[in-house]
Amino acid sequence: MDYLTAEEVRAWQPYPLAPDGVTPRKRARRRMELTGQWAPWQALGRRMAIGCVALEITQRCNLDCTYCYLSESSEALKDIPIEEVFRRVDMIFEHYGAGTGVQVTGGDPTLRKRDELLQIVRYIKSKDMRASLFTNGIKATRSLLEALCEAGLEDVAFHVDLTQRRKGYNTEAELNAVRQAYIERARGLPLSVFFNTTAYPGNFHELPALVRFFIANCDVVRLCSFQLGADTGRGVQRQRVTVSAETVLAAIQEGAQAKLNFGAASAGHSACNRYAYGIVCNGRVYDFYGDPAFVHKMLAATAHLKFDRADKRRAVATMIDFLLRNPRLLAGFASRAAKAAWSGRRDLLAAKGKVGKLSFFVHNFMDACQLDRERAEACSFMVMTPQGPMSMCVHNAKRDDYLLVPAMLKKEHKVMFFNPVTGRLQADKPDKLAVTVTRKNARGRAGKTSQTSAEHISK
Amino acid sequence: MKLIATLITVAFIVAGCATIQPAPDAKPPETQPIDAWARVLERFVDDRGYVDFYGLQRDRADLDRYVAWVYDVGPNNRPGLFPSYDDKLAYHINAYNALAMWKILKAGIPEELGPWARFSFFWRDRVEVGGKRMSLYAYENEVIRRLNEPRIHFGLNCMARGCPRLPREPFRAETLDAQIEREARQFFSEQRNLRVNHREGKTYTSAILNWFEEDFLAHAPSLIAYINRYAPQPVPNDYPLEFIPYDWRVAHQ
Numbered sequence: 001m002d003y004l005t006a007e008e009v010r011a012w013q014p015y016p017l018a019p020d021g022v023t024p025r026k027r028a029r030r031r032m033e034l035t036g037q038w039a040p041w042q043a044l045g046r047r048m049a050i051g052c053v054a055l056e057i058t059q060r061c062n063l064d065c066t067y068c069y070l071s072e073s074s075e076a077l078k079d080i081p082i083e084e085v086f087r088r089v090d091m092i093f094e095h096y097g098a099g100t101g102v103q104v105t106g107g108d109p110t111l112r113k114r115d116e117l118l119q120i121v122r123y124i125k126s127k128d129m130r131a132s133l134f135t136n137g138i139k140a141t142r143s144l145l146e147a148l149c150e151a152g153l154e155d156v157a158f159h160v161d162l163t164q165r166r167k168g169y170n171t172e173a174e175l176n177a178v179r180q181a182y183i184e185r186a187r188g189l190p191l192s193v194f195f196n197t198t199a200y201p202g203n204f205h206e207l208p209a210l211v212r213f214f215i216a217n218c219d220v221v222r223l224c225s226f227q228l229g230a231d232t233g234r235g236v237q238r239q240r241v242t243v244s245a246e247t248v249l250a251a252i253q254e255g256a257q258a259k260l261n262f263g264a265a266s267a268g269h270s271a272c273n274r275y276a277y278g279i280v281c282n283g284r285v286y287d288f289y290g291d292p293a294f295v296h297k298m299l300a301a302t303a304h305l306k307f308d309r310a311d312k313r314r315a316v317a318t319m320i321d322f323l324l325r326n327p328r329l330l331a332g333f334a335s336r337a338a339k340a341a342w343s344g345r346r347d348l349l350a351a352k353g354k355v356g357k358l359s360f361f362v363h364n365f366m367d368a369c370q371l372d373r374e375r376a377e378a379c380s381f382m383v384m385t386p387q388g389p390m391s392m393c394v395h396n397a398k399r400d401d402y403l404l405v406p407a408m409l410k411k412e413h414k415v416m417f418f419n420p421v422t423g424r425l426q427a428d429k430p431d432k433l434a435v436t437v438t439r440k441n442a443r444g445r446a447g448k449t450s451q452t453s454a455e456h457i458s459k
Numbered sequence: 460m461k462l463i464a465t466l467i468t469v470a471f472i473v474a475g476c477a478t479i480q481p482a483p484d485a486k487p488p489e490t491q492p493i494d495a496w497a498r499v500l501e502r503f504v505d506d507r508g509y510v511d512f513y514g515l516q517r518d519r520a521d522l523d524r525y526v527a528w529v530y531d532v533g534p535n536n537r538p539g540l541f542p543s544y545d546d547k548l549a550y551h552i553n554a555y556n557a558l559a560m561w562k563i564l565k566a567g568i569p570e571e572l573g574p575w576a577r578f579s580f581f582w583r584d585r586v587e588v589g590g591k592r593m594s595l596y597a598y599e600n601e602v603i604r605r606l607n608e609p610r611i612h613f614g615l616n617c618m619a620r621g622c623p624r625l626p627r628e629p630f631r632a633e634t635l636d637a638q639i640e641r642e643a644r645q646f647f648s649e650q651r652n653l654r655v656n657h658r659e660g661k662t663y664t665s666a667i668l669n670w671f672e673e674d675f676l677a678h679a680p681s682l683i684a685y686i687n688r689y690a691p692q693p694v695p696n697d698y699p700l701e702f703i704p705y706d707w708r709v710a711h712q
């Protein structure tokens with residue numbers, strides 16, 4: 001394995017804009033080719049320019065996960081000004097264009113002022129990009145979710161699991177009460193609902209049951225995503241031991257009681273992301289990607305199509321229109337659908353024709369001290385730093401380099417600098433930023449030790 | 460006494476806080492200024508009267524040009540340009556709406572005009588109309604309302620959801636009467652502004668009717684009588700009126 005050295009991690013820079021004439025998709029394809037990931041299953045460079053981009057709008061959080069990727073300085077930092085958030089949204093658009101998935105995240109983004117959170121979502125929407133809220137759900141009330149939908153939010157991803165150490169919950173099964181409450185909050189809203197779960201030795205044995213919970217709630221839940229706990233950030237837990245991408249895939253299939261094809265379509269590096277798509281009927285899961293060769297054919301043929309995920313009817317209409325123009329694919333599609341319907345006829349009858357769908361996703365973050373060069377170069381999950389997009393894993397390994405820096409703002413024809421430590425605007429650029437982690441703001445590992453401090457000399 | 464002294468001090472402090480919003484850095488339009496405003500309304504306002512503020516911010520030259528013209532030119536300093544009553548009234552409704560829209564951009568495109576935001580928006584931050592400095596509040600109350608046309612309340616728009624629908628065309632002197640008549644009918648045809656609840660025996664109507672009651676009563680024996688001039692179905696005379704809390708969320712698309 002070719003791991004990045006500490007020097008290389010330090011020197012790793014955010015991506016600059018592509019030179020003129022190179023489209024974001026072309027650029028992604030080039031990255032896939034150079035890293036050996038250009039294959040028929042590859043959606044990056046074919047259908048999309050990037051998997052998604054994280055937009056961290058606060059570094060504060062109201063929980064303290066044992067695998068948290070945030071920096072130990074995070075809680076001591078003030079939220080970056082909204083103008084800086086907008087500038088980063090503009091950068092996302094310049095890099096990847098309309099349709100890009102933007103994860104509005106943090107810390108917990110709901111800790112940002114409500115009005116600002118709504119403004120950010122609306123701004124993303126105004127750029128024709130897809131806003132998703134990534135939250136632990138504590139402050140995501142029904143009224144906030146309604147207002148966010150109205151502002152243009154399209155997905156909400158709730159993170160709920162044992163690593164969060166929510167008081168009174170000792171098993172994932174007990175946490176299903178929290179998940180159920182969140183499902184009810186989102187029910188009926190025009191949102192795709194996702195659940196994020198950290199897979200780690202402490203909950204590994206419960207994963208199959210958890211998958212069954214998501215299947216039972218697939219009328220609201222669209223995607224269940226499992227992230228492997230990694231040795232990065234301020235979190236106190238480190239070891240993976242028994243938990244690997246392969247064992248998590250096996251646990252998901254055990255829960256789904258179905259063989260799912262996790263290799264038919266994905267975006268980015270195969271060691272990072274694994275994806276499967278299930279059709280749920282009468283509580284039973286059927287693999288939608290059961291015929292990978294046909295999936296690849298469809299992926300290649302529909303690469304140019306734009307599906308409006310916010311408008312299901314329009315998306316279906318686009319697909320039908322495409323199939324009608326491609327009778328061969330239509331025939332292939334129809335015969336496979338008929339075959340699947342026949343084999344699932346009993347469930348179809350029992351469910352009175354009602355079918356649901358549920359996606360399964362496994363994301364395998366890297367440890368900060370073991371960053372595989374190839375995976376970092378093929379990364380499909382960027383975080384928007386002040387200078388441009390950067391692989392989330394590399395970013396996690398040196399977060400303070402991007403947090404402990406002043407943001408330059410133009411205010412009424414004047415240039416000012418936002419100091420994230422004091423939260424104030426000042427006329428001259430502060431050259432040395434340092435935070436003191438106190439007992440009050442210490443989280444994760446810092447909470448276990450006494451006072452520490454992080455500092456950064458601005459270039 | 461102590462209370463009065465405190466109030467006077469607070470009033471002075473607050474008055475001292477009034478800020479002036481400088482004119483946009485844009486040349487007034489060379490062609491008819493109203494054309495620039497017409498383009499803004501046509502391009503950035505939808506049929507519900509909601510505004511694509513972020514789109515407008517990215518392409519704000521027309522709005523800036525129109526507002527710069529409003530800062531410079533008005534019936535008070537260039538009366539020759541506004542010979543008729545309708546010329547003046549059309550100018551003021553357009554100017555008020557454009558200034559409100561421009562102030563939303565200035566305020567960083569908030570989601571809602573909360574109490575503090577309203578204070579700055581309507582009172583603290585002054586603008587200029589034809590060279591005369593004033594707040595939006597003073598503009599509405601001391602200039603526009605004095606023209607004694609209650610139907611202006613269905614044309615003036617402060618960009619909140621509770622406001623009357625913002626039409627996608629400017630008000631023009633030649634067609635003003637028909638336009639504000641149309642807006643009055645539109646206003647009372649919308650459930651959010653007028654609804655009768657027979658079960659409760661009450662009529663619910665917009666808070667605008669409450670705030671500017673005297674303007675309406677100067678032209679009709681009662682609010683209900685005034686409403687019934689425009690309502691698609693007459694509302695019962697014997698139901699008490701209840702006013703719907705104003706929706707201060709910004710009218711984003």
Ligand code: SF4
Nearest residue numbers: 272365379380392393
């Ligand atoms: S490099 Fe890290 S962040 Fe990027 S796709 Fe792989 S695991 Fe995800």
